[in-house]
Amino acid sequence: MNLASQDPEVFAIIEREKKRQKEGLEMIPSENYASAAALEAAGSILNDKYAEGYPGRRYYSGNVHIDEVERLAQARALKAFNAEGYHVNVQPYSGSPANLAVYLGLLKPGDTIMSLRLDQGGHLTHGSPVNASGKLFNFVFYPLDAEKEVLDYDAIQKLAEKTKPQLILSGFTAYPRKVDFEKMALIARSIGAISMADISHISGLVIGGAHPSPFPSTDVVTTTTHKTLRGPRGALIFCKEELREKIDKAVFPGMQGGPHEHTIAGIAVTLGEALRPEFKDYAAQIVKNASILAATLIKEGLKLVSGGTETHLMLIDLRPFGPGRGVFVAKALEAAEINTNFTTVPNDPSVPFYPSGIRLGTPALTTRGMKEKEMVVIGTWIAEVVKAFATTPLPDEKEKRAQAVRDFEKTLEGHETVKKIRERVKALATKFPVPGIDA
Numbered sequence: 001m002n003l004a005s006q007d008p009e010v011f012a013i014i015e016r017e018k019k020r021q022k023e024g025l026e027m028i029p030s031e032n033y034a035s036a037a038a039l040e041a042a043g044s045i046l047n048d049k050y051a052e053g054y055p056g057r058r059y060y061s062g063n064v065h066i067d068e069v070e071r072l073a074q075a076r077a078l079k080a081f082n083a084e085g086y087h088v089n090v091q092p093y094s095g096s097p098a099n100l101a102v103y104l105g106l107l108k109p110g111d112t113i114m115s116l117r118l119d120q121g122g123h124l125t126h127g128s129p130v131n132a133s134g135k136l137f138n139f140v141f142y143p144l145d146a147e148k149e150v151l152d153y154d155a156i157q158k159l160a161e162k163t164k165p166q167l168i169l170s171g172f173t174a175y176p177r178k179v180d181f182e183k184m185a186l187i188a189r190s191i192g193a194i195s196m197a198d199i200s201h202i203s204g205l206v207i208g209g210a211h212p213s214p215f216p217s218t219d220v221v222t223t224t225t226h227k228t229l230r231g232p233r234g235a236l237i238f239c240k241e242e243l244r245e246k247i248d249k250a251v252f253p254g255m256q257g258g259p260h261e262h263t264i265a266g267i268a269v270t271l272g273e274a275l276r277p278e279f280k281d282y283a284a285q286i287v288k289n290a291s292i293l294a295a296t297l298i299k300e301g302l303k304l305v306s307g308g309t310e311t312h313l314m315l316i317d318l319r320p321f322g323p324g325r326g327v328f329v330a331k332a333l334e335a336a337e338i339n340t341n342f343t344t345v346p347n348d349p350s351v352p353f354y355p356s357g358i359r360l361g362t363p364a365l366t367t368r369g370m371k372e373k374e375m376v377v378i379g380t381w382i383a384e385v386v387k388a389f390a391t392t393p394l395p396d397e398k399e400k401r402a403q404a405v406r407d408f409e410k411t412l413e414g415h416e417t418v419k420k421i422r423e424r425v426k427a428l429a430t431k432f433p434v435p436g437i438d439a
């Protein structure tokens, strides 16, 4: 029995989400659309199999075909990333447990890890005090250059020599510039630390040649599979051969039981797509689109963190309007069906829950087939919304803030600017297919 007839309630929710995806613009830089083929594999009967262990060494019987699919995913991953001489584990459930598995596999609790300050573009799993990483390990943070808002490799080298971390982490969640992974690996080597790159955001760009690769300089590389790589939600851990046993043991039995082989099959399909020559064009177009979008926003008078982008994402710096305006702009853009997220900017004068920036990017729009022409149009719309709503002040009194946001949301309902932009967004968006829905 199919979903529509057996469970119309869940079916209807999915249909409403399809409509939302089709009629809006998805500009959260960590989101993308998996292909229909990848979703078909991820939704397949492979879901039903227990396969604790690794290919050829399972704790359950009946894994002959599961071994085939996992080995295929591994071979394609190594090929797609040109990661000769590396081992890859394709079992992590997602990016966060993959990172924790690396820390637990290669370090002892209490060891020192060096990473980018979280409010300057680092990820939750890179040492936030509310995350297991920050509870179990001693993190020291390198800041961005205060003026240029980019990595300062000399300062990182100095801090590494002073604090002697066991592991140095690069790869970020809200950093618009290219990362010199080779330089980061050299810094780690100079003090005898492990180098780790978390390329969750940019892995599609790395495969497509649109961003420098962390291979072969970096000891350990983690990535999610659902961001610029545009596959099912999961993660990969690459490591130098000599770290293989530690990494594999850390994932299973260290962190996880049975791997999600249906997801791994979907990831294999995605990696097969990423190995095709067209994927290079996709990666190049993402970056081209982002640079045109950034140029449009700047031309409209907005300020971007670090002055622009070299990747798939950018951060609008709303500080010129006053502190803590990100939430208002993100809500106004959402009401116009342009999805972004509010975020901190380097040295944000506001608090993390009401930060002063907006993070947005082009991977999902590029998957739908949008190009330079659409970026100029969308950039103009975004700038209009920003200028109309970033002027809303955030109350100084802590206890008044939530109510101010609720009041603000009410004013959006009949707002002329929102209505006008939403209609234009819908007319544009519905011209571009969403993979997995329309194809």
Ligand SMILES: *Cc1c(COP(=O)(O)O)cnc(C)c1O
Pocket (backbone or CB within 6 Å): 030, 094, 095, 096, 097, 099, 123, 125, 171, 172, 173, 198, 199, 200, 201, 224, 234
């Ligand atoms: C998204 C992201 C992760 C976490 O991935 P989840 O799949 O959401 O757990 C880890 N590191 C970086 C840099 C990311 O951007």
